[in-house]
Amino acid sequence: MRLLLGLLFLLALATSSSATxxxxxxxxxxxxxxxxxxxxxxxxxxxxxxxxKGPCYQPNTVKSHCDWAVNTYFQRSGQIPGxxxxxxxxxxxSNPPSTVVTGCIYPSSxxxxxxxxxxxxxxGTQTFPGTPVFGPTGGFDPSGNNGASSLFIxxxxxxxxxxxxxx
Numbered sequence: 001m002r003l004l005l006g007l008l009f010l011l012a013l014a015t016s017s018s019a020t021x022x023x024x025x026x027x028x029x030x031x032x033x034x035x036x037x038x039x040x041x042x043x044x045x046x047x048x049x050x051x052x053k054g055p056c057y058q059p060n061t062v063k064s065h066c067d068w069a070v071n072t073y074f075q076r077s078g079q080i081p082g083x084x085x086x087x088x089x090x091x092x093x094s095n096p097p098s099t100v101v102t103g104c105i106y107p108s109s110x111x112x113x114x115x116x117x118x119x120x121x122x123x124g125t126q127t128f129p130g131t132p133v134f135g136p137t138g139g140f141d142p143s144g145n146n147g148a149s150s151l152f153i154x155x156x157x158x159x160x161x162x163x164x165x166x167x
Contacts, residue, residue: 019108021093022074022084024066033066036086040073047072049104056104066090067097068106075107 024033041047049056050065058064070090077083084092100106 018094020079021096021108022071022090023093023097024063024070024090025088028089030062032089033062036089037062037066037069039086040069044069044073044076056101056106058101059099064097064099067099068104072107075110078110
């Protein structure tokens, strides 16, 4: 019985986690992409990676810079619903853009994005501005990633730890 429970616990731990990126949509005009960059960088306060000589400057296209800016914003906001919309200019994806170059840090989760944007104020923490006039709006997530999978992963983990503790 212990062996079976141990195998079930290991199986629960071995489930794959999926990365979620926020990318600017193809076919969106450069003016709208630039507006998304300006908004995201205004909140982030640091978009030096996409500036000249920055590690994410190449390829030097508005779309590539927009991908980095909105994704970093999305990750630092904790992937909250609606934080990857940018008035329809961006959407979530399970794949990073194909244009990421070596040396460019492209976060795929809130924990890998650096300083977290938070609601409220705190010394040393950037503030997530809430629902903006422009920028991330809406709660539709076309990827279907609604967080339910984490519930199914956390239940076996909790049960597995409980079984190990009581054995």
